[in-house]
Amino acid sequence: MDRGYATVGRSLRVSASNYPSKMAILEVGRGSLTYQELNSTVNRLAHHLVSKGVRKGDNVGIVMLNTIEHVSLLYSLAKIGAVSVAIDPHWTTHEIARVVSHFDCHLLCVDVSLLDKLDAVADSATPKGRMVFDGKASLIDSLGTEVVAQSNDELDVDVLDHDVFTLVLTSGTTGMPKGCMRTHRNVEMGCLKDALGKNLNNTSQELIVAPIYYGTARGSVIGQIFVGGTIHVMARFEERAVVKHIKAHQITDISLAPTMIHRILKLDGLQLDDFTSIRSLRKVGSPFTKKMVEEIRSRITTKIFQGFASTESGGVTMLKPEDQLKKPGSSGLPRWGVEVQIVGPDDKSMPRGETGEIRVSGANVCEGYYKNMEEQDKVFRNGWYYTGDLGWIDHDNYLYVVGRAKNMIKTGSINVAPSEIEGTILEISDVDDCAVFGVPDEEWGEAIKAAIVLKGAATTTAEGIKAHCRKSLAGFKIPKSIVFVDSITRNSTGKVAPEFVKLHR
Numbered sequence: 001m002d003r004g005y006a007t008v009g010r011s012l013r014v015s016a017s018n019y020p021s022k023m024a025i026l027e028v029g030r031g032s033l034t035y036q037e038l039n040s041t042v043n044r045l046a047h048h049l050v051s052k053g054v055r056k057g058d059n060v061g062i063v064m065l066n067t068i069e070h071v072s073l074l075y076s077l078a079k080i081g082a083v084s085v086a087i088d089p090h091w092t093t094h095e096i097a098r099v100v101s102h103f104d105c106h107l108l109c110v111d112v113s114l115l116d117k118l119d120a121v122a123d124s125a126t127p128k129g130r131m132v133f134d135g136k137a138s139l140i141d142s143l144g145t146e147v148v149a150q151s152n153d154e155l156d157v158d159v160l161d162h163d164v165f166t167l168v169l170t171s172g173t174t175g176m177p178k179g180c181m182r183t184h185r186n187v188e189m190g191c192l193k194d195a196l197g198k199n200l201n202n203t204s205q206e207l208i209v210a211p212i213y214y215g216t217a218r219g220s221v222i223g224q225i226f227v228g229g230t231i232h233v234m235a236r237f238e239e240r241a242v243v244k245h246i247k248a249h250q251i252t253d254i255s256l257a258p259t260m261i262h263r264i265l266k267l268d269g270l271q272l273d274d275f276t277s278i279r280s281l282r283k284v285g286s287p288f289t290k291k292m293v294e295e296i297r298s299r300i301t302t303k304i305f306q307g308f309a310s311t312e313s314g315g316v317t318m319l320k321p322e323d324q325l326k327k328p329g330s331s332g333l334p335r336w337g338v339e340v341q342i343v344g345p346d347d348k349s350m351p352r353g354e355t356g357e358i359r360v361s362g363a364n365v366c367e368g369y370y371k372n373m374e375e376q377d378k379v380f381r382n383g384w385y386y387t388g389d390l391g392w393i394d395h396d397n398y399l400y401v402v403g404r405a406k407n408m409i410k411t412g413s414i415n416v417a418p419s420e421i422e423g424t425i426l427e428i429s430d431v432d433d434c435a436v437f438g439v440p441d442e443e444w445g446e447a448i449k450a451a452i453v454l455k456g457a458a459t460t461t462a463e464g465i466k467a468h469c470r471k472s473l474a475g476f477k478i479p480k481s482i483v484f485v486d487s488i489t490r491n492s493t494g495k496v497a498p499e500f501v502k503l504h505r
Contacts, residue, residue, distance in 0.1 A: 285413020
């Protein structure tokens with residue numbers, strides 16, 4: 001029977017009961033809350049949301065940076081049984097408006113500094129309005145008198161383990177994000193895997209510098225609160241501030257993207273003594289290169305954790321510190337409760353050492369895609385999630401990911417659909433044809449490159465094309481480099497030929 005024992009809201013209530021006076025969250029440069037204070041704030045906010053008409057099952061958009069309010073909203077919505085939809089504030093107003101409409105956001109929660117991001121969102125698109133917070137004000141002033149005046153009693157809402165907790169947005173091949181429906185039970189399983197795999201406990205101090213609207217950082221927040229640890233949130237990544245905070249607060253856990261590590265490693269005077277408290281340094285998105293692992297080990301810490309994960313499945317495998325040099329290039333062993341197979345086009349399991357598609361099974365796999373049965377039926381089949389990634393498993397059961405079957409670019413740990421960028425470039429009248437693909441990049445993992453065929457005597461420049469893209473695309477989707485070619489080689493179905501991409505990488 002589903003009694004709601006695995007819900008996200010309950011995990012905060014339990015930790016507040018067990019560790020009432022312990023610091024739960026510290027927002028760097030702003031303030032902190034104990035577990036009791038955080039739970040009371042969450043309950044007041046939840047009662048206020050109910051007073052605004054938010055009900056169980058309603059989707060609520062969040063356009064915010066890393067703040068106490070952002071974390072509080074996640075738990076307030078969880079206690080109501082409403083569904084959080086975390087939206088990347090780096091998207092353009094046009095992109096955000098499309099997402100708000102497609103994912104039926106009844107209410108939008110936004111920081112006042114990001115209000116301009118909602119310029120294209122019609123008031124009628126969110127029938128229950130907007131809630132505006134001020135991340136630079138005191139928490140009481142940001143929440144407002146109406147929220148502060150609410151009861152801090154627990155809400156009487158029948159939230160169950162298999163209710164949807166959040167829609168995690170992931171890039172789709174058409175450019176429109178897919179909404180992965182992650183249940184409370186999915187999230188709890190992720191917390192258990194982290195606690196077991198990385199030895200998280202109530203002494204953990206985790207610095208959250210990756211954006212909370214991404215799955216990795218959100219999982220870190222919920223995982224630490226699940227075990228009674230303390231989270232430190234930083235609004236924006238700044239390498240010197242991160243190193244200083246780690247040393248000053250004896251941070252035990254942190255997740256960093258290769259781009260962040262690259263910037264830290266460039267700092268002068270970096271010393272291992274600055275990082276002696278670190279128990280786990282985890283990668284976000286793209287894997288660390290072998291060269292980067294060696295540098296991290298010599299200049300920061302040997303406590304490196306890598307792995308294979310997806311938005312749909314959460315963490316799948318883990319490569320622990322002792323295996324970083326023993327199994328270079330591997331994504332590690334399957335995590336607790338997760339089954340991984342390599343299959344061929346006929347869906348039959350392939351022998352060890354042979355390359356095929358990676359498929360995953362376990363309670364960590366999401367329920368499917370919101371309002372997208374066509375894509376859902378393609379990848380969720382017969383009790384398995386088909387990742388679209390290619391890999392092989394060695395005789396010690398370690399997974400090696402060799403490429404993505406899906407035509408996606410992973411730049412700075414963010415998945416980007418080439419077709420969306422190609423469509424934008426093809427709006428330019430001087431452009432006859434266009435192909436967008438990823439090229440290896442030391443800092444970004446992959447950088448976006450566009451090959452463009454101009455019409456006749458057209459004189460459009462690379463800078464002109466980038467300027468056009470900036471009008472409708474987020475900054476991370478703008479091509480880093482552009483090459484003009486006479487023609488683009490395509491196969492019979494119109495897809496760009498691999499040899500053309502290889503030639504221009």
